[in-house]
Amino acid sequence: MTLPGFPDAMPVAGFLGGLMIGLAAAIMLLGFGRIAGVSGMLARATAIATAGAPRALAIAFVVGLPLGAMLVTLVYGGVETRFGAGILQLIGAGLLVGLGTRLGSGCTSGHGVCGLSRLSPRSIVATFTFMASGFATVGVMRLGGWL
């Protein structure tokens, strides 16, 4: 199904995938009493963070992410991953995402999915900030002719 005016959008697949992501986060919350924040789980799994979820849990969760995506790739016979960024761009972006998510205590999953649904004021502010910053960054790239 497509959205009128947005031929590339995937509203139904997006919503369904979103339900799966929300369910995964709900398992973490009700099963382990924890926020399914990917940046936090990754920091914990790699022992960059010294506090947080038990390491075995964090490692299992982090390992599940590529396996889950791989399963869908096998079932669908391929999933699109258009990077379109050069190596230097990927390195710069990765550094900023790693530093920023630790400094700001969360990313799209922890602040976005978990925090917004909890109506946490802190997460609402964080999500609004990284969204605005993302819009501004891509806007500059677009208007500057880099995209």
Add this chain to the structure above:
Amino acid sequence: MRQVALALASGLLFGAGLAVSGMADPARVRAFLDLFGAWDPTLAFVMAGAMVPMAIAWLIQQRMTKPVACNAFDLPGTRLIDGKLLAGAALFGIGWGIGGLCPGPALADLLIAPFEAGIFVVAMLAGMTIHRITT
């Protein structure tokens, strides 16, 4: 063991959801942020979908005394909105825009697109380590 299996199941479902929703595709994520280009609203539908189970889960959580698979809830209690939160989120947003990748999709892409996702993830871990050693 049961705990590890449940955490793995959560990660699997999360990763599968990212792939199904198109969020494993950095170009699609960046297109959501690209208001002056061919804007793609898919990410908004993903967020809306994710809100449904989580809103219900928070309601259930309020009536539970402890989680199903362990002894106590360990949830962020701070309500502090400070410079660190704002600066961190702003830096994260810049990186997100440049690469079209946030931590979840970057990890989810590790087996599908190991080269690009691998470079990003190594840089992301370096960024996390920089934060660790400077604070």
